Amino acid sequence: MRGLFTVALKARQKLGKYKIEKRLSEGGFATVYQAFDTIEGHRVALKIPHAHQMSDDLLRDFRNEARMAARLEHPNILPLKDASIIDDYFVISMPLGERTLADRLQKRLALKTSLGLASQILDALAYAHQQKIIHCDVKPENMVLFADHRLRLADFGIAKVALKTIRGSGTGTVGYMAPEQAMGKPSPRSDVFSAGLILYRMLSGEWPEWPYEWPPAGIKKLRAKVHPDFIAFLKKAIDPHPRNRFRDCEQMRNAFLRLKPRVLSYAERRRTKSA
Known part of the structure; x- marks a missing residue:
């Protein structure tokens, strides 16, 4: 050309x-x-x-x-x-959306808002994984928010090509990338890892960092906010070893949906108790 x-x-x-x-x-x-x-x-x-x-x-x-x-x-x-x-x-x-999730994360998110956004992220990725498509670049900058509070995941199809090109030029960041993906071996479990990091950030206010040892920064805030079973869910999602994670985002989404009512009722009980 x-x-x-x-x-x-x-x-x-x-x-x-x-x-x-x-x-x-x-x-x-x-x-x-x-x-x-x-x-x-x-x-x-x-x-x-x-x-x-x-x-x-x-x-x-x-x-x-x-x-x-x-x-x-x-x-x-x-x-x-x-x-x-x-x-x-x-x-x-x-x-064209209103802003990205990265922009929104500059301010604190309420629990219900975080769970609502998490549900939309996992719905998008679960659907893609059902179609045998891996995103490869799941990060807040690729999540666009619209006026109706809808989150839409961007760059499907673009992400894989972009990442290959950026790696070849020696630039870019691996801040949201699963360890095995950084080694050039992405799988649906890699999208699980990236989604788990984002959910952890939304709920705790902190980003887990390499080498992703448990517990990460922000764990005290997280324990004060959500049910212990949901903390175990997040721990499974961001395990550095891919075989220990959910096999894909469909399995992760289904686990999330089972836990979501428990998280909300747990938060309500704690609120009532402290009132």
Whole structure:
């Protein structure tokens, strides 16, 4: 393919039918912009990979992954609206949310809010695993929140290609990545691990860190907040050894749904007792 531009896009710049409004974020693989679709008349998010990342081989990988991701139709999965080359830019168009879960985590989450978000994360991943698809990059930055309190997991199909490219360039972070995935051996249990880290963070306010020894930071807050059985659930999810985890997010989601009423009633009893 032809060489791609390397300069950043500017506000009011036109890119095909899209008018760039502002830059939303930038990572090791791509920059995300808010843009206005002048044909359909609504705002979208445009993910544009960095020019030095792109190649014919990468585009071929993207085509294969996009076709795979197109099979995923779920209310908690962000759909890929379009992926095409416009004015020498490779442009991935997606619905525009209000903010990411990473943004939301800057402030404390109530227990019910955390459990509601956790349920949506696990529903999305359970559905993907039923379709034999692994996300490979489950992190708060890839979870988009919408006005109706819906969480939608983004970058299915993009994540696998992006991670391979970032690893090849020697950049990126393994902060949410299962140990075996960092060694190049991802499986559904790797998504389980990443989801477990996020649930732990939402409920305790702390991120478990490598080497993921138990108990992690924040365990006192967690024990004061949730039922002991749910702590055991989280411990199983973020076990450094993949064979000790849930086999996939469908099994993890089912365990979560069994425990959720127990967590809520436990919290209510503690609230009543302390009143």
